[in-house]
Amino acid sequence: MNTNPIVSDENNDYPENESQNLNKKTKKKGGSQKTSWVWAWFESVETGSICKVEVVKGQFCNKHYQNGSSTGNLIGHLVDKHKITKDVKKHDYVVRNFNLI
Numbered sequence: 497m498n499t500n501p502i503v504s505d506e507n508n509d510y511p512e513n514e515s516q517n518l519n520k521k522t523k524k525k526g527g528s529q530k531t532s533w534v535w536a537w538f539e540s541v542e543t544g545s546i547c548k549v550e551v552v553k554g555q556f557c558n559k560h561y562q563n564g565s566s567t568g569n570l571i572g573h574l575v576d577k578h579k580i581t582k583d584v585k586k587h588d589y590v591v592r593n594f595n596l597i
């Protein structure tokens with residue numbers, strides 16, 4: 497009969513992972529905060545967002561994005577279609593003038 501109890505070491509090394517997990521930073525993903533620069537160009541409406549970039553004098557783009565579209569989509573549109581980045585201020589944007597005729 498083996499009656500020798502296995503005495504475990506007293507200095508048990510616990511992995512330190514657990515305490516470090518407490519410091520884990522969780523990124524806040526704010527739901528519908530409209531703080532992005534795109535809102536200088538987009539108008540928020542009931543159904544989503546509408547691009548209010550003036551493509552020609554007196555004529556707005558009016559591209560509609562449904563609710564839930566990420567600002568990334570809106571940014572992509574502004575950059576791709578209007579060459580507008582966040583460094584472009586609204587008063588710096590020159591409406592293309594088609595009065596050349």
Ligand SMILES: [Zn+2]
Nearest residue numbers: 547549557559
């Ligand atoms: Zn547009």
